[in-house]
Amino acid sequence: MLRASALASGYQKIPVIMGVDFAVAEGEFVGVLGHNGMGKSTLLKTLVGQLPATAGRIEFAGTDITRLPTHQRARLGLRYVPQGRQIFPGLSVLDNLRMGAAGAGLPDSVLDAVIEDLPRLKPILGRAGGVLSGGEQQILAVARCLCGQPKLVLLDEPTEGIQPSIIEEIIDILLRLKSKSRLTIVLVEQNQEFIRRLSDRVLIIQKGRITGEVPPERLGDPELIAEFVGMAAN
């Protein structure tokens, strides 16, 4: 479904991603685990087109999208829930969702099913996006993404700055999506517990490269974590 080959990018002259190779199959839930500054967000921004790739190639659903602008990638079904949520602060919750549908050229009727699945949004539809709590914003950001009926969702640190009870709720939401709609999801995180409970497989990103793959059930293993940190010291 999604394949990155020898992908490189960064900010101005500073390379951050240095030759990333990985592939995601349809219906898979892939976690990408890495510490701060290892290039997780940069990788996602390059995949969606907010940063240009300086080398390498990105393929999505059989199409080379390396040079496509962001909105065209989104229209192909590659959708993004960014770090910090990026809710439109001056739009109501309902309008944020409508924006998700409008961007994909879908009618507002697609909102019904999404709101039905996420009842927490129902009572706050009229509120401004900017006044919501971090957790509510995160759920809204996922919902907004779903309103565009994505084929593949890129999730950037959904647990960042969010209270534990809502993290549980987000895990439930994502597990339901995974089983019910067979959505393909790439999750970038540094919260090991979160990534362990959701992912089919976990890639380790270090210093702008994918350095290994671990089975998610081994993520709680202190030896493995030592090895993971040990690799970082190389």
Place this chain on the structure above:
Amino acid sequence: MDYVIILALQICSAVASLVLISLGLAVIFGMMRVINLAHGEFLMLGGYAAITAFNKGVNLWLAMLVVAPLTVGLFGVVVERLVIRHLYGRLIDTMLATWGLSLAMIGFVTVVFGNTVSGISAPLGSLTIGAYRTGAYEVFLIFVALVLLAAGWSVLRYTRLGLIARGTMQNAGMAAALGVSPSLVYAVTFGIGAALSGLVGGLLAPLSGVVPTIGAAYIAKAFITVISGGAAILSGTAIASGLLGTINTAATFAFTPVIGEVALLIAAVILLRILPQGITGRFFRRAL
């Protein structure tokens, strides 16, 4: 009593004229943060488009309400594609480029039409209120200003196009990640802003006549109104026009038109000293 009515009408007329000359600028600045220094020349072009069409035998209303906005709107889209879109996010560069555009337009129009005043007489005749008379056309312009504000508000509030415009204005990067093409939104917005300026230029031509340099007469007031209005495109422009137009007319009635202009400028300076982000930067923040 008649005096009160005529004074009220004059105030409404002054407010409406500020709304009209500022609207196109407000749309372009508010939506895209592009300072269009050629705004006055967009108005001028609208005036020439209307007068030229009228002189070629087109119905006056058609010339003002259709030909002028269409001409300037298309011109605006071309300008956006060729010049502005290369300069997004570079405030100073866009100012310089649009200033250059303004000079080029003045030069070009002077070459084609000559440096003379052209005019058409205002339609609709006059309106008698007691011992006073006023142009019915000026009352019509008050009506046009109200219609444009209401239409703009409805589009932003109730249509999908308006939703996309508001979302893109708040966070263009995120809008793109949802599948919206910011470049297309900007081209359309710039076209609409230019078309509005063209429409107003056409509508004002019967009152002021047109001359290649007429833009200079509008641009300062348009800028003062938009900056005083602040972030909310429509309500900001409407509130600032209401305030500044009233002050201008009241001072004109009490003293002279020159004092009226001075009062407007002083009011704007004080306003921006107290509210540097404009009126809607502090109040009515969620307004459109």
